[in-house]
Amino acid sequence: MNTILIAALVCGVIALVSGLVIGVASKLFAVPSDPRVDLVIGLLPGANCGGCGKAGCADFAKSVVAGENPPNKCPVSSAEQISAIAHALGIEAGSSFKQVAVVLCGGDLNQARQHTLYNGVYDCVSAAMVAGGPKSCSYGCFGMGSCARSCPFGAIEIINNLAVVHPEVCVGCGTCVATCPRHLIKLVPAEAKVHIFCSSPLKGPEKKKVCSVPCLGCRKCVKAGAEGQFTVEGVKVSVNYDTGENGLPGEDVVAAAGCPTGCLMTVAKHLETEYAELAEAKKETENGRK
């Protein structure tokens, strides 16, 4: 009994003394911290994606409080979140528009020809170093998912060897843009629903040899759309994302243009309908075989 008492007493005294020391030390050596930084950290998404160019959300919060960055530098936060931060700090929010990533290639396994068998490292960056990977098109998506693995939000899905971005999940941090060895991923305004899903600068017939959904450079879309909605560089046509007075091309342009290959399409189509169906059908046949 006595032993237990002594032990309890000793522990109690140690606890008391160290508690006192810690208490005094916390008062004596306190580092003054800006409560506003903690406030901003609380309002930021906390994904630490690095899309703002800072090391993480805490680092970005410090720079916002210090006035180095406006709150809208955070590509992930919605307009409401940004205005909340601006309101809390009593500063201008700055105009912000949401951006999302889009993979400008439509060549999945059914569309783009496979040139070689590839059994190396299953990673786009590695594949790019071996004769440009297995796909015949030297400008297309590898579909090996380096971007999907790098995405901190899980917004990229690989469907039938083609990377597609789910725009409702994507926050536009730009991590995938830096990862893609073919530079196929672009940050575009979230309102842009129509894209030309081809990034190859080759001439039409060359592309036609290797893929069934290339941009042939026929410019039907340029004629169908309003002025300034598309830009033409050599053979390659792309949507002009610097919105002019005519805005971005809508779904009506897709219908009016009648793109001969179908590489001018909506994000929804790129993501789901035909491709997903094909993938589903393929899976079923595979299951059937088993």
Next chain:
Amino acid sequence: MAANKPIPPKPLSFPGGIHPAKDGKSLTEKKAVVAAPLFDRYVVQISQNVGAPPKLVVKVGDAVKKGDLLAEASGFVSVPLHAPTSGVISAVGDAPGPMGTLVPAVYLDADGRDEWTANRMAPLDWRTAEPAELKNRVRDAGIVGMGGAAFPTHVKLSPPPDKKIDTVILNGAECEPYLTADHRLMLEQPEKVLVGAAVMARALGVENIFIGVEKNKPDAIDKLNELAGKYGVKVVGLKVQYPQGSEKQLIYALTGRCVPEGGLPMDAGCVVQNVATAAAVCDAVESGVPLIERITTVTGTPLAAPGNFLVRIGTPVIRLVELAGGVTEEPRKLILGGPMMGFAQRSFEVPVAKNSSGVLLLAASEIVQYDSAGCMRCGMCLRGCPMHLSPGPLSMLIENEKFDLAAQNHVMDCLECGACAYACPAHRPLVQHMRRAKAEIRKRAKK
């Protein structure tokens, strides 16, 4: 081991390495070099050297003669490019490159006359010429390392003044399976090789010249030995072990010196050149011929008549396949270079470059498709690595993207020789991992 201190007796080999049981050399080693006929079109890639790509000096529609300048050197680490034959420049644009991407190239339509240019360089007497004169000639002839690296030769011949060079080494090892171009060169034109070696030794002001040849080419060793005394060259037979032809391994085998980590052969007092480069140097000096043709082995079991050919730079590979009798069996893989370090190609339209020592076709039956498994820590890769690295553990670090740890474990010293991947019973793509890590580390260092 202190650098610059020879350790007798010479090791004549190196620790590590592998020897493929079936080296495929018997397909072509007895075939004498045949000069390829003139084709109607040549595709000359503009950038055929390590360093700055040369600057184009011709335009579409220009008529050029054989040996005329197509592009001029654009810096110190750069060499000019010459027309392989006489004809008209029909286009300047993209052509399939060796890495699967499109590269800028000059399309030359031959006129069939094959006339030499009027501004052909005058022959030099190398025994009396100044070293600087010889170096300039080597540069003006557009000579690069013809073993595969395509490093401008004149740069190797101009070491910084603080580096003391005392040995010139010619690489006649030809350790790559299947390739026999250097073997035939040494056998048929030993004089050219030896003169080239002597020219480079004179340009560097050194007396000590070695030619390292693997012992599986006894006829070439005998042939060189007959003439070597005249030029003060020592011919040394080396153990048959891949990668004996790698600079650092060759220096160790012949001199016992080690090139320090991250260093160049010049840090061990050596300059290493391929025998084909030496022959090109001899041509440039003795007859003023720029580097417009080379000996290339066109081989593989699918070919009807594999052989060694003297081909112009810019010949599309498809022409060489036709020259070698066409295919009797559907080829599944085309490799430019040897099977160990060569690059698989996407297209038969890819042209021969200054560093293309071989064109290899493999049939479907020769290619094994395998799935790589996890590392089983057997250590075969450690035994195979000529650089004393641990490829297996390194590959695991790289798989997990721990590039800084990989750098600490000397991944940058990797030669990419492929000995580890050849030895690996789990078929791990080790070289590809190393290449990715090296590219990634270089990218980060640049930032």
